């Protein structure tokens with residue numbers, strides 16, 4: 001598998017004030033944007049940007065558009081929560097080519113439904129991305145919970161070229177359904193539900209023997225993510241934890 005190196009863009013920008021993001025980056029990379037409490041991650045190639053959720057507290061649509069605005073943008077949305085879909089409209093108007101590759105499951109408020117209603121679905125199937133969680137609609141335990149929270153319906157994506165697992169806000173209960181689908185070669189994990197203690201079970205971590213790092217996309221003062229129990233579980237497994245709140249936007253370059 002490819003090895004991926006981590007570069008902290010924040011440091012580069014401080015050292016090189018004239019550095020322009022769009023001018024230089026041609027290398028494939030996986031980005032976890034520092035969007036505060038929420039999630040927006042992007043796989044960037046020469047011609048495309050694949051986004052896994054487009055949300056968060058901080059409006060980064062302009063910044064992401066500087067990198068992806070002229071490329072082809074495919075959007076994968078894990079679930080209906082605002083911190084995962086809230087910036088779709090703002091980003092869409094800043095890009096030339098834009099389609100939704102995966103829509104949130106289940107129903108949502110009319111306001112949220114309207115946000116996505118006019119956006120075209122991507123025509124081609126995406127072989128670089130695996131959707132790991134097909135909800136067990138015949139399982140009564142699952143159905144009961146899914147009535148209460150969009151998190152239980154959250155899609156789980158695996159990005160093959162970066163070997164990254166992106167579980168949205170999927171909970172530990174659902175991890176039991178999809179953990180067997182996760183490739184053991186997974187190198188990176190965007191922590192489920194921003195590092196909430198109700199996700200990232202030890203049982204899931206046991207399935208990730210080659211995991212090199214975990215990322216928490218969150219702002220601690222908002223909901224206490226990442227939770228101390230998750231930090232402890234990762235330490236127990238000797239997996240380094242990177243927080244966007246500490247390091248800013250994180251870039252994992254492929255080499």
Ligand SMILES: [Zn+2]
Pocket residue numbers: 038039081083084169193194
């Ligand atoms: Zn969330």
